[in-house]
Amino acid sequence: MDRFVSTFTNKIDAKGRVSIPAPFRAVLERDGYAGGIYCYPSLDAPALDAGGERLAQKIDGLLAGLPDYSDERDELSVALYGDVQVLAIDGDGRIVLPQPLRAHAGLQSEVTFVGLGDKFQMWAPERFDERRRVAREKVQEHRKLLGRQPPRSEGGDGEGS
Amino acid sequence: MDRFVSTFTNKIDAKGRVSIPAPFRAVLERDGYAGGIYCYPSLDAPALDAGGERLAQKIDGLLAGLPDYSDERDELSVALYGDVQVLAIDGDGRIVLPQPLRAHAGLQSEVTFVGLGDKFQMWAPERFDERRRVAREKVQEHRKLLGRQPPRSEGGDGEGS
DNA sequence: TAATGATCCATTGACGCCCATGAAATTCCA
DNA sequence: TGGAATTTCATGGGCGTCAATGGATCATTA
Numbered sequence: 347m348d349r350f351v352s353t354f355t356n357k358i359d360a361k362g363r364v365s366i367p368a369p370f371r372a373v374l375e376r377d378g379y380a381g382g383i384y385c386y387p388s389l390d391a392p393a394l395d396a397g398g399e400r401l402a403q404k405i406d407g408l409l410a411g412l413p414d415y416s417d418e419r420d421e422l423s424v425a426l427y428g429d430v431q432v433l434a435i436d437g438d439g440r441i442v443l444p445q446p447l448r449a450h451a452g453l454q455s456e457v458t459f460v461g462l463g464d465k466f467q468m469w470a471p472e473r474f475d476e477r478r479r480v481a482r483e484k485v486q487e488h489r490k491l492l493g494r495q496p497p498r499s500e501g502g503d504g505e506g507s
Numbered sequence: 508m509d510r511f512v513s514t515f516t517n518k519i520d521a522k523g524r525v526s527i528p529a530p531f532r533a534v535l536e537r538d539g540y541a542g543g544i545y546c547y548p549s550l551d552a553p554a555l556d557a558g559g560e561r562l563a564q565k566i567d568g569l570l571a572g573l574p575d576y577s578d579e580r581d582e583l584s585v586a587l588y589g590d591v592q593v594l595a596i597d598g599d600g601r602i603v604l605p606q607p608l609r610a611h612a613g614l615q616s617e618v619t620f621v622g623l624g625d626k627f628q629m630w631a632p633e634r635f636d637e638r639r640r641v642a643r644e645k646v647q648e649h650r651k652l653l654g655r656q657p658p659r660s661e662g663g664d665g666e667g668s
Numbered sequence: 669t670a671a672t673g674a675t676c677c678a679t680t681g682a683c684g685c686c687c688a689t690g691a692a693a694t695t696c697c698a
Numbered sequence: 699t700g701g702a703a704t705t706t707c708a709t710g711g712g713c714g715t716c717a718a719t720g721g722a723t724c725a726t727t728a
Contacts, residue, residue, distance in 0.1 A: 425642035
């Protein structure tokens with residue numbers, strides 16, 4: 347298991363702490379996180395993106411292609427690095443979400459963790475429900491357009507890559 | 508961790524002192540700073556750029572690429588070296604920002620420290636919010652242009668960061 | 669001696685770390 | 699196969715440490 351899959355919903359306690367779902371923690375440990383996980387506001391959704399070293403390298407990769415001191419790089423740097431928070435994981439597998447991040451995702455008392463392969467997202471449960479509902483509708487439209495295709499069995503235990 | 512990541516906002520006290528965020532200090536100590544950090548007005552933003560030895564070497568590298576006695580080099584030299592200040596860090600991890608630097612960034616009572624990899628910037632919080640907003644919009648445009656990023660297969664555990 | 673700046677000290681509030689509790693799933697045994 | 703014990707997790711709380719901040723003392727210099 348080296349990918350984030352499934353969704354889980356956990357509570358935020360009085361101190362702003364929230365448990366990372368155990369399966370996600372297992373992935374993070376495999377991925378390696380030096381000091382914490384990387385977390386930043388999703389660019390196109392009211393949610394937070396998070397992951398371990400692999401995600402960090404992806405960000406670096408984006409910037410690596412741009413020349414130093416170009417305007418483009420500066421802006422990307424600000425948007426990416428500037429928004430990234432490194433969140434420490436405590437001994438019980440919990441993180442603390444800083445206020446600005448919570449605000450972006452509209453997080454109140456609960457967080458829905460959504461696995462997305464090599465990263466995961468954190469949503470306010472209500473907002474995620476809404477998004478999921480829309481996603482389902484789109485899938486249905488697709489199926490109509492494509493003429494019904496037999497559902498591909500998800501079953502994979504075989505990890506790809 | 509040898510890179511500046513995340514953002515922090517600290518206060519400027521009555522004497523003009525401001526604490527460098529502890530994580531940044533840790534990076535600086537690893538990077539090495541002989542007597543202080545290098546700080547100068549950002550060329551294209553109402554902010555201050557700062558860093559340790561690595562940043563100084565990068566500036567040297569930039570200038571080295573330009574022919575001696577070229578107009579470009581002269582201008583860059585003046586623009587960069589001319590305004591560079593070496594700021595001492597006191598026993599409590601604080602620096603004092605000289606008036607000209609504060610003026611350039613419009614710093615009043617608070618400073619937002621923004622990690623940008625091998626340097627960091629200091630912004631007036633309000634101005635940084637604005638800049639971040641713009642930067643995020645640009646990134647969204649980028650993503651549209653690139654089409655959605657193909658899910659990069661796990662590859663590349665390459666370098667540690 | 670007055671003013672300026674640097675070093676040191678104190679407070680407070682946040683955060684990291686530890687342990688306790690309870691629920692749910694899993695295993696083990698009858 | 700059913701029930702009980704055990705383990706895993708999520709969650710809540712207490713406490714110690716460290717960082718940020720404000721203030722005071724000391725040195726330096728004009």
